[in-house]
Amino acid sequence: MSGTRDLYDASAGKWSRQEQLLLSDFTARPRVLQAVGDVSGRHVWDLGCGEGFVGRQLAQGNPDRVDGFDLSTEMVHLARQQAGSLAAEAGGPLHYLAADLSDAAQLPSGSCDIAVAVFLFNYLTIEAMERILSRVREALQPGGIFVFTVPHPSLAFLRRAEPPFYIEPDQHTYLGGSDAMFKGKIWRRDGVSNEIRSVHKTLADYFQALRNTGWERLPELEELGVTDDHLAVDPEFFSPLIGIPLHILFRLSV
Ligand SMILES: C[S@@+](CC[C@H](N)C(=O)[O-])C[C@H]1O[C@@H](n2cnc3c(N)ncnc32)[C@H](O)[C@@H]1O
Structure with missing residues (x-):
């Protein structure tokens, strides 16, 4: 896990942003917020x-x-730092804690109403993801929801190593690569790139993990990619990805 920590400690400045900048700020995060819906008065975990x-x-x-x-x-x-007046010390709602979530015991013992994990599970093995899935299911209040996104499991096998987003499977195959860590890059609109990692899971791995951890209802699933709205904003940046599945969004409810 120290490799991932070092990667993000070193590149934190390039992730820092106040407005949509990364490819996935357009192609994934707005859909996450839509899937989460109303958060007013709710207690949210952001994993x-x-x-x-x-x-x-x-x-x-x-x-x-x-x-x-x-x-x-x-x-x-x-x-x-960026939470500013919304930070906990200013009496605001935003509280942050350094924690290695490959150990689910790092999460608080209490409950929450909503949980999100935006590109976390691509850093965890299937086993570690299952521990978080179990803990979140246990923590969610009745009516609670869990929304998570990961890179689309097929993406690594569909694109060469080119901007604005790729993941390299190296010698691994789609069906034989579960739990192998692939390297990739995602670009910002200003041309700066960020390195990412993706611990490969097939689509079936996600569904098996949900079954193993007691999520009984069918998840709502979205395969996310570039839309006409994105192309209207910046055709040069988004057009290499037309028609490619980039991310998967799961919306789970208890
Ligand atoms: C691609 S970034 C996404 C950050 C944020 N969710 C967002 O959407 O902007 C992935 C984040 O997962 C964090 N991460 C990776 N492995 C983790 C682990 N074992 N426990 C907690 N966080 C982890 C990284 O430090 C990094 O900040």
Whole structure:
């Protein structure tokens, strides 16, 4: 896990942003917020919160409290800094904690109403993801929801190593690569790239993990990619990805 921590400690500054900048700020995060819906008065867990981009957006919906957890102390530092007057110490809803979520016991023992994990599970093995799935299911209040996104499991096998987003499977195959860590890159619209990692899971791995951890209802699933709205904003940036599945979003309810 120290490799991931080092990666994000070193690149935290390039993740830090106040407005949509990364490809996935357009292609994934707005859909996450839509899937989450009304957060007013709710207690939210933001798992793998990074430098707090999603948390700050959630805070605009007047939640009671958002608890963000992340492995990288640099990311947590930036999240606290950028939360400004919305930070816990200013009496606001945003609270951040450095925590390695490959150990689900790092999460608080209490409950929450909503949980999100925006590109966390691509850093966890199937076993570690299952521990978080179990803990979140146990923590959610009746009517609670859990929204998570990951890179689309097929993406690595569909694109060459080119901007604005790729994942390299190296010698691994789609069906034989579960739990192997693939390297990739995602670009910002200003041309800066960020390295990412993706611990490969097939689509069936996700569904098996949900079954193993007691999520009984069928998840709502979205395969996310570039839309006409994105192309209207920046055709040059988005057009290499037309028709490619980039991310998967799961919306689970208890
Ligand atoms: C691609 S970034 C996404 C950050 C944020 N969710 C967002 O949407 O902007 C992935 C984040 O997951 C965090 N992460 C990776 N492994 C983790 C672990 N074992 N425990 C907690 N956080 C982890 C990284 O430090 C990084 O901040």
